[in-house]
């Protein structure tokens with residue numbers, strides 16, 4: 001067997017221990033359940049050293065580079081990232097199990113665009129505001145927060161790393177980024193790209209490890225802002241860690257958490273479009289998307305026709321090796337996660353007693369021992385079922401019916417989550433009226449799961465606080481205001 005080299009954190013100072021002296025973790029290939037890379041966890045000494053280095057690097061990054069110079073560097077990073085598209089795609093497919101066609105067509109171009117978008121942002125938004133006050137005047141500057149931290153989930157590792165670091169660095173902060181232990185590669189490549197583009201060492205560092213590494217960042221009084229993407233459960237833990245460290249930690253925190261979003265099909269919708277939308281809202285990324293519209297509310301008059309077309313089209317999905325261009329569904333990210341999803345399918349069948357119309361099975365034939373599942377469609381669902389209430393984060397769609405608009409709005413909002421919602425209708429007034437009443441951070445009308453960088457992204461209720469992306473939202477999230485009053489009279 002060939003010796004597997006351990007991946008190590010990308011930090012400015014030398015790593016404190018060799019792989020044999022510190023904890024390591026094996027990464028499995030989701031397509032065949034075989035070991036591939038090993039990762040070496042950052043030690044507490046590495047983390048503390050990286051925080052110190054991030055602090056001195058940030059001061060120089062802000063003081064010695066004008067917004068225009070930072071902008072040029074980030075723009076260059078965007079070009080380099082596009083040039084390394086094939087390499088990044090291959091790693092991202094292996095790490096996540098998501099298909100090559102998705103990652104090539106969405107993740108890499110979106111990451112490059114995000115870098116380009118924030119490259120130009122500080123020169124527009126850092127200028128602040130000017131105020132005449134009596135005979136004097138004042139101005140408000142937007143200044144960097146200092147050292148920031150990003151903690152990412154495993155489903156969109158590259159996008160998590162870029163969506164957090166591009167605005168942070170662009171506004172003059174430094175960032176310590178902890179990717180999920182399942183998906184470390186794209187953040188490490190991003191660190192190389194930033195350095196090649198001219199970002200000074202220490203401004204963007206990657207710390208590898210499990211949740212304990214993230215917990216140290218959250219507790220650190222030297223970190224001014226944490227941007228977290230992950231589950232509601234971990235988000236709650238972060239709040240507790242911060243509260244326990246509250247005597248010396250008043251940092252800002254953004255939480256991008258899970259969801260159980262409603263996808264609503266009104267009686268006047270274009271049914272084929274609605275079926276396409278529902279599939280996009282449930283099967284994309286093997287069902288592992290936070291904003292997925294997994295509670296599909298279909299008007300009772302359309303139910304039979306909808307289900308027939310949905311099952312027919314879902315059966316045609318090509319499940320297989322995610323490195324093949326024509327594959328539409330790859331493996332789940334890990335064995336544990338696959339088992340969690342299978343467990344929910346059992347609950348749906350046996351405890352909830354919903355009707356499993358199609359799928360929900362592990363697929364083995366010619367796919368080695370990978371973590372492959374067929375998409376599961378449950379009908380005859382009710383609001384109180386566990387599969388309807390809880391986030392599964394896999395290909396499990398629950399189909400519910402309704403009779404009128406007021407009823408569906410009330411039931412769509414009756415959840416602890418508030419990340420996203422979708423409405424399919426051809427009545428434009430109704431579409432806007434419903435969008436007004438849905439309690440969610442993102443609402444799509446006649447489409448689903450789009451997240452252009454121009455639009456702020458985030459949730460309400462247990463789906464989180466704060467926003468990523470957008471222009472003004474990003475400026476407020478990644479900077480702090482400084483008011484300067486200038487007295488023009490004697491006092």
Ligand code: NDP
Nearest residue numbers: 153154179180181210211214215230231234256257258290
């Ligand atoms: P987790 O909450 O398990 O993990 C997220 C990150 O937090 C990982 O890097 C994890 O490290 C780290 N972590 C775990 N425990 C702690 C801790 N105590 N302190 C600090 N950090 C910790 O989420 P998943 O990775 O499983 O991602 C899936 C979840 O993310 C779903 O609920 C999904 O809805 C949500 N999500 C939300 C998005 C949004 O924009 N709202 C976008 C994408 C996903 P490690 O992996 O090494 O344990």
